[in-house]
Amino acid sequence: LKMQKAAEHNMNIHPMWQGPLAVPGGDRQSPIDIIQRKSVFDSELKPLVPDYDPDTCQQMWNNGYSFLVEYDDTTDKSTLKGGPLQDKFRLCQFHFHWGECNDWGSEHTVDRRLFPAELHLVHWNSDKYSLFEEAVMEDNGLAVIGVFLKVGKRHEGLQKLVDALPAIRHKESIVEFTRFDAACLLPSNIDDYWAYHGSLTTPPLTESVSWIVMKQPIEVSHDQLAVFRSLLFTSAEEEVQKSMVNNFRVQQPLRGRTVRSSFS
Numbered sequence: 001l002k003m004q005k006a007a008e009h010n011m012n013i014h015p016m017w018q019g020p021l022a023v024p025g026g027d028r029q030s031p032i033d034i035i036q037r038k039s040v041f042d043s044e045l046k047p048l049v050p051d052y053d054p055d056t057c058q059q060m061w062n063n064g065y066s067f068l069v070e071y072d073d074t075t076d077k078s079t080l081k082g083g084p085l086q087d088k089f090r091l092c093q094f095h096f097h098w099g100e101c102n103d104w105g106s107e108h109t110v111d112r113r114l115f116p117a118e119l120h121l122v123h124w125n126s127d128k129y130s131l132f133e134e135a136v137m138e139d140n141g142l143a144v145i146g147v148f149l150k151v152g153k154r155h156e157g158l159q160k161l162v163d164a165l166p167a168i169r170h171k172e173s174i175v176e177f178t179r180f181d182a183a184c185l186l187p188s189n190i191d192d193y194w195a196y197h198g199s200l201t202t203p204p205l206t207e208s209v210s211w212i213v214m215k216q217p218i219e220v221s222h223d224q225l226a227v228f229r230s231l232l233f234t235s236a237e238e239e240v241q242k243s244m245v246n247n248f249r250v251q252q253p254l255r256g257r258t259v260r261s262s263f264s
């Protein structure tokens with residue numbers, strides 16, 4: 001029932017969803033429901049090796065659908081390798097998806113379980129491509145780490161980010177944001193994850209993503225999540241202000257894909 005309610009509230013009415021809602025013939029769309037008993041343990045999956053340099057953190061902005069923290073990805077200073085990945089990937093940004101209430105908001109689900117929010121750390125394959133824009137179009141171009149957020153104790157590392165949000169309430173607003181270590185948003189256990197091939201969850205929905213979804217959620221406080229919901233989809237000029245909530249895509253068909261797990 002919550003899935004149904006969540007689906008009714010999701011942002012398919014947001015302007016960004018007007019137009020083709022799926023890649024024609026797309027058979028590896030994201031997000032998906034991860035059915036634990038159907039995932040296949042793969043002993044070949046290696047530990048993930050995130051190596052992020054806080055000095056590459058540059059700015060935070062409201063793009064009218066989420067808020068992004070962007071990193072300088074002109075060098076290999078902040079990288080991800082290991083896990084299911086054959087190549088080295090550069091961190092370019094992270095962002096979140098969340099609901100209007102704590103009952104839903106995540107994009108992926110685990111055995112149909114919804115979380116109040118989901119973090120995405122976006123990386124592109126710098127061994128094979130020279131720009132993010134190139135990698136976006138290639139089937140091994142991107143790697144996104146998904147981390148579920150659940151309501152619990154306050155997340156000290158997240159608070160620096162939460163304190164900056166009022167400065168980017170409106171769409172298109174941007175603020176300098178430096179020296180943030182994205183690794184502080186990863187759960188304590190990054191060895192247990194699910195891996196599958198999918199897509200961007202917003203247009204252009206390109207099927208270029210190696211998804212790595214962490215099993216262990218991070219805990220954030222109710223009040224920290226409430227600040228996410230104080231953001232607006234709308235720019236300062238628009239007369240009707242709309243709260244930035246329910247900015248998630250509904251789960252997509254698995255189409256015969258296998259979800260691998262790094263743990264048995």
Ligand SMILES: C[C@@H](CNC(=O)c1ccc(S(N)(=O)=O)cc1)Cn1ccc2ccccc21
Pocket residue numbers: 120122132133134136144199200201202203204
């Ligand atoms: C990718 C778009 C911008 N979108 C993203 O970068 C992006 C990143 C991660 C996710 S998620 N939620 O799956 O983690 C979703 C979107 C720009 N853009 C639009 C058209 C386009 C064409 C070529 C190159 C870039 C292009």
Ligand SMILES: [Zn+2]
Pocket residue numbers: 095096097120201
């Ligand atoms: Zn995302």
